[in-house]
Amino acid sequence: MKRLRYAPIALLGILLMQVGCNSSALQLRDQLYLHRGEFRQRLANKQDLADKFLACTGQAHDDPSNERRDAGTLSESSPLQRQKGQALSLRPLAAVIELIRRQHPEKAGSLSILAEVFEEVDTDTIARIDLDKLKQIAEAARQWHGHIGLDEDQFEGDSSRFARLLLAYNKAYFGDLSYRTRSGSIGTGVRGVLKITSQGFVDRSGNAFLFPGISAEIEMSSSSPVRAAASMVDSQRVSADLTRIFLEAFFDTAFRVPAVHGATALRVAPSSREFSYPEFDADHPAIPVEALARVTRDSLRAEAAVVSIVGKTVRGGSVLGTQNETLAATLETAAGVIVKKLVEHEGFCYFQVITGQTASTPRDQNEATVK
Numbered sequence: 001m002k003r004l005r006y007a008p009i010a011l012l013g014i015l016l017m018q019v020g021c022n023s024s025a026l027q028l029r030d031q032l033y034l035h036r037g038e039f040r041q042r043l044a045n046k047q048d049l050a051d052k053f054l055a056c057t058g059q060a061h062d063d064p065s066n067e068r069r070d071a072g073t074l075s076e077s078s079p080l081q082r083q084k085g086q087a088l089s090l091r092p093l094a095a096v097i098e099l100i101r102r103q104h105p106e107k108a109g110s111l112s113i114l115a116e117v118f119e120e121v122d123t124d125t126i127a128r129i130d131l132d133k134l135k136q137i138a139e140a141a142r143q144w145h146g147h148i149g150l151d152e153d154q155f156e157g158d159s160s161r162f163a164r165l166l167l168a169y170n171k172a173y174f175g176d177l178s179y180r181t182r183s184g185s186i187g188t189g190v191r192g193v194l195k196i197t198s199q200g201f202v203d204r205s206g207n208a209f210l211f212p213g214i215s216a217e218i219e220m221s222s223s224s225p226v227r228a229a230a231s232m233v234d235s236q237r238v239s240a241d242l243t244r245i246f247l248e249a250f251f252d253t254a255f256r257v258p259a260v261h262g263a264t265a266l267r268v269a270p271s272s273r274e275f276s277y278p279e280f281d282a283d284h285p286a287i288p289v290e291a292l293a294r295v296t297r298d299s300l301r302a303e304a305a306v307v308s309i310v311g312k313t314v315r316g317g318s319v320l321g322t323q324n325e326t327l328a329a330t331l332e333t334a335a336g337v338i339v340k341k342l343v344e345h346e347g348f349c350y351f352q353v354i355t356g357q358t359a360s361t362p363r364d365q366n367e368a369t370v371k
Contacts, residue, residue, distance in 0.1 A: 024132040026313055028121070028306070039350045049353050056349035057089035060256040061286070062278040089346055092254040093118055096162060103160050110140030114250070121338055129306070129335050131314065138239070138330045141246035145170060164268050165277075166249040172201040172264045173245055175214045203248055204259035205296045205344075209241055235326045240333035247334065251341035252277070257348050258286060291351035298347050303340035310335045 043050040176198035200210030258280040
């Protein structure tokens with residue numbers, strides 16, 4: 001009888017353990033996961049447009065049109081090709097992952113977890129995001145930024161677009177500091193040193209992020225400097241920002257959605273084997289300017305929706321809740337940026353297809369100049 005009395009307690013303990021082991025994944029399929037499924041649904045009865053949309057999502061936006069058939073080709077062993085019916089929008093991500101693996105084999109583990117998270121988020125039949133894997137992404141971001149700090153010169157000489165974008169984004173976030181001499185008082189002969197700070201990391205949509213401890217004269221132009229006061233360095237904000245920068249660099253390397261003027265990506269010099277990061281050309285727009293604004297709003301709404309879902313979970317009283325506010329801010333930011341960048345990519349493709357316009361690649365622009 002005594003053994004029977006404790007049997008329900010033991011059973012409850014086993015169930016709780018199972019819940020704790022299996023409930024780290026948040027379902028996005030039935031949540032307010034904005035816009036991504038809508039793109040395909042709107043084109044469901046327009047096969048020609050649907051085919052063009054899928055072809056667009058399977059490549060970077062500046063891929064030359066005559067190379068687009070092969071842009072998404074991957075090996076069968078790729079982590080993003082395991083599941084049947086995998087969305088084409090993951091192919092550019094997988095190509096970047098495989099390239100970085102070859103150049104940075106010591107970081108294969110962090111890239112594998114990235115592949116798994118993207119696969120689960122982007123597959124319509126699953127549409128979930130695993131919080132435990134998000135923690136590993138945050139750790140991967142910390143390691144990459146730490147590697148920059150230890151050997152910035154190595155990153156300067158790295159030929160991969162990802163390394164150069166990440167370095168540029170990291171430096172811009174920390175103010176991309178420079179110093180210049182300034183004349184001293186008349187007759188003293190002493191010159192001082194003036195610190196110059198950039199406006200921070202500017203993403204492809206034009207949103208700026210700056211390390212909160214920076215206090216300097218931000219020179220937006222030679223004639224109109226802007227003075228900015230520093231705010232308190234906050235672990236939540238900094239941790240979330242660095243994770244955001246890491247993911248922005250990764251997705252921008254893969255998708256290369258055209259950026260607006262002033263974006264940090266446009267200041268990164270290309271290697272000899274690649275084109276510059278594409279800038280949105282108002283004279284020859286890939287999509288109408290109004291559609292560009294719509295893509296930005298839709299991607300921000302998707303980010304807000306997923307941040308809300310993840311934030312509610314990690315800050316709530318469920319088994320997934322955490323008492324670590326810095327970790328919570330980092331996880332919700334990682335989830336939000338992942339979804340934002342996918343919506344950004346597919347939204348740009350959607351409007352490009354329905355408006356019948358094609359992207360103007362750097363190669364096309366060069367040829368037009370020659371003519």
